Amino acid sequence: MKEYMTFIEDPDKIKGPTELSLTIRDLEPGPRKYTGHNVIATVSPSPMPGADLLRVRHTNGLLLPQPWYIKVTKDIGDYLHERPYAGIVD
Secondary structure, three states: OOEEEEEEHHHHHOOOOEEEEEEEEEEEOOOOOEEEEEEEEEEOOOOOOEEEEEEEEEOOEEEEOOEEEEEEEEEEOOOOOOOOOOOOOO
């Protein structure tokens, strides 16, 4: 199981599996640790079959105490196709 980290504007708005465009950081040990990836992924605060761990921080930097779960569906390259957090911010 891989482990990633991301920032989410308002994690309380995500109650179940939600597809988002995110920038994630790889937390696996080794020379690629902290490598950033722009992805489309399904994230959830509750477990999903076949998902990896996701450490979530508020945009103010506060780390949520419990890990979330992520399934990356597509790597979208160097640039996000929409404004970051656009799927979450009202």
